[in-house]
Amino acid sequence: VLFLAYRVIKRKQKLSLSAVDGMETGNINSAVDFNDLKLLELIGRGRYGAVFRGTLNGCCVAVKVFSSANGQNFLNECSIYSLPLLRQHDNIARFLSADERTTADGRAEFFILMDFYHHGNLSRYLTVHTVDWLTCCRMTHGVTRGLSFLHSELNRGDQYKPAVAHRDLTSRNVLVRADLSCVLADFGLSMKLTGTRSSHSGDEDTMTISDVGTVRYMAPEVLGGALNLRDCESALKQVDVYALGLLFWESFRRCSDLFPGEDVPEYQLAFQAEVGNHPSFEDMQSLVVRQKFRPRFPDCWKEESLALRSLIETMEDCWDQDSEARLTAQCAEERLVELALLTPQTLLHNYTALHNHRNLSHGW
Ligand code: ADP
Ligand code: MG
Ligand code: MG
Numbered sequence: 001v002l003f004l005a006y007r008v009i010k011r012k013q014k015l016s017l018s019a020v021d022g023m024e025t026g027n028i029n030s031a032v033d034f035n036d037l038k039l040l041e042l043i044g045r046g047r048y049g050a051v052f053r054g055t056l057n058g059c060c061v062a063v064k065v066f067s068s069a070n071g072q073n074f075l076n077e078c079s080i081y082s083l084p085l086l087r088q089h090d091n092i093a094r095f096l097s098a099d100e101r102t103t104a105d106g107r108a109e110f111f112i113l114m115d116f117y118h119h120g121n122l123s124r125y126l127t128v129h130t131v132d133w134l135t136c137c138r139m140t141h142g143v144t145r146g147l148s149f150l151h152s153e154l155n156r157g158d159q160y161k162p163a164v165a166h167r168d169l170t171s172r173n174v175l176v177r178a179d180l181s182c183v184l185a186d187f188g189l190s191m192k193l194t195g196t197r198s199s200h201s202g203d204e205d206t207m208t209i210s211d212v213g214t215v216r217y218m219a220p221e222v223l224g225g226a227l228n229l230r231d232c233e234s235a236l237k238q239v240d241v242y243a244l245g246l247l248f249w250e251s252f253r254r255c256s257d258l259f260p261g262e263d264v265p266e267y268q269l270a271f272q273a274e275v276g277n278h279p280s281f282e283d284m285q286s287l288v289v290r291q292k293f294r295p296r297f298p299d300c301w302k303e304e305s306l307a308l309r310s311l312i313e314t315m316e317d318c319w320d321q322d323s324e325a326r327l328t329a330q331c332a333e334e335r336l337v338e339l340a341l342l343t344p345q346t347l348l349h350n351y352t353a354l355h356n357h358r359n360l361s362h363g364w
Contacts, residue, residue: 068107070110169240191236213239220242222239239329245326246270311339
């Protein structure tokens with residue numbers, strides 16, 4: 001176990017932090033005395049940061065540490081977390097504070113302090129555990145609800161929250177609480193789509209808009225360089241929803257109630273069977289754009305149950321080749337609410353349960 005006590009160098013001016021668009025720097029730092037922060041164990045390493053479990057005044061926290069080379073990613077993540085209304089949402093990882101220090105050799109280092117999520121990321125959780133139907137619906141619903149909120153442009157009193165695209169939605173960027181509810185995390189690549197910073201133009205921006213994310217989860221229009229930049233707001237939301245469909249597939253494949261009387265298949269990342277653990281951009285281009293390949297559904301899901309049909313349809317409607325035909329996150333959320341109303345019994349055998357429910361809720 002690594003034990004580090006970070007001594008934060010007190011600076012007169014927090015230059016980098018105050019450069020963040022619209023961020024109330026005072027709020028971000030005042031609540032926390034970083035001198036009391038202890039880093040205890042490395043719990044995750046992504047592309048941009050190392051994440052530690054730590055304690056602050058005896059409370060468990062997570063600390064994401066960025067090197068100076070990833071300063072832009074840090075500033076971007078901070079600027080998203082500090083948007084109005086975000087911190088109150090149940091399905092967005094809870095940001096506590098951010099700070100910057102100088103290492104012994106004079107380089108800047110940045111950190112984000114956040115709630116610690118007991119089970120780590122969703123991919124890891126599903127690798128170790130299977131889930132029953134209701135749990136699986138709750139988990140995926142939480143992710144979808146978080147995304148639907150992120151995508152919404154909201155005016156609440158004098159608070160304005162722009163629509164935001166996540167742009168790196170993957171099962172490793174979803175975190176799982178001890179009660180198995182899920183939150184969206186890792187906003188390092190996220191982008192505000194409305195409000196003051198919404199207009200994009202020029203080649204440089206085109207690059208930064210279209211060329212990000214995790215290749216495995218990249219939508220066909222991103223892989224094929226055909227992202228519709230004229231309606232950037234819709235296009236980037238549709239890219240997120242494509243990845244959401246893949247995340248549903250990864251989750252429901254680990255749902256024990258969908259494999260009665262047989263073993264639940266081992267967890268797989270989307271396309272893992274086809275491209276393995278480290279697909280290249282070209283691998284994904286060939287599979288998703290040229291072959292229009294999508295994850296296969298297990299054989300036992302072929303049974304014509306209306307519920308399974310509806311689940312499959314929801315995934316297919318998220319990862320449609322035609323980006324404009326995809327569900328919105330709001331619609332996907334409604335679909336999951338409907339699915340969650342089914343019990344494991346009705347799920348596989350009562351072909352009309354969902355149909356009846358739809359008639360009841362819409363017809364009366
Ligand atoms: P990166 O931007 O480098 O991908 P992430 O924010 O995605 O960094 O974090 C990397 C990994 O660290 C996550 O996939 C997850 O396993 C773990 N992690 C991140 N934040 C937390 C947290 N608050 N609680 C528990 N684990 C976390
Ligand atoms: Mg990540
Ligand atoms: Mg990231």
